[in-house]
Amino acid sequence: VRGPLPQRLGEQNEQTQCIVELKPGDLIEIFRSCYQHWAIYVGDGKVVHLAPPCEHPMDGIASVLAALSDRAFVKKDWLEDVVRKDRYRVNNKHDETHPPLPVSKIVRWAEELVGREMPYNLTSHNCEHFVMELRYGVAMSDQVTEAIAMGTVGVMGMAAAVIRSMAQRRKHRKE
Template sequence: MAQSASRCRQIISQGPERQEAPSCPAVTSRAEDPALERTEMQPEPKPGDLIEIFRWGYRHWAVYVGDGFVVHLAPPSEYAGAGASSVMSALTDKATVKKELLSEVVGRDRYRVNNKHDDKYPPLPPGKIVQRALQEVGKDVLYKLSSENCEHFVNELRYGIPRSDQVTDAITAVGVASLAIAGVSLISYIVSRNRRQNQ
């Protein structure tokens, strides 16, 4: 029965609309079926909105340009069949700007509209954001995980300011981890030295 319910969940979650397969038992909560979280109806994006896509280990970003399409910076890790891997992105220095259906870019991952810097930077008019995004489609551009990634790209289109919180957060995390390691090493050294002196 568990296998049958699992198959039913797959049928339900793969369709464009959440529908019950005729012979499937009702699934009523996210606790019963985590796939429902992924297929929950998202608010309809508006042209110029930034779309945050939750990949395993990182977030991918795109700009919604209307009619179900997004424009995004696609390093090799974002190509169909490449497997979502930030390691692949780190090993390349080029990416292609693509216009694709939001549903295809998202795949089985979760996403949300996230214009998180609107309170800090005034966004450009939606028509201008879309125009700028569409002008970039098809171009091969420089790609650097640290300074020219998909998040830098979409923020440049929306605000005219390239920035990536993922990079800032990673740098902060590395700094904190380095300090913690240095602190533990120092304490270990002091304790070890004191033990030797007491012997």
């Protein structure tokens, strides 16, 4: 029988570990190699999260499965099993702009969803959307917003480079 996970918070500096008390309803941001996975703390060392059909211990495979899948399952797991060796932190980042729902409602709703199959889409129904809706009643994902913004900036940058290159070629031809 496991005891609750030591209640720690992974900081940016890996040499520093800051002790925090996890509270039911807290959003847990887990830093995977190339994305963040999100879960919601429900107490006693456990979290509820949205995961691809078969969550492999190797996060690269799980993230590929998630990207290719159009469904995911709501799971309740030990926080330490979900975090593995990755850094994590409590990140209730929208508390100032979106008042959280009552903790009892958040936890009850999360627990009621455990075991359910849910639609999954990287841009509209991912693990961050899932936990944000549980905490705030609004499904949102800053990862998606930032990725779209970066993609837009990237596309605009590429377009500018192409236009600049074409202009230089025309100028060079005229000379």
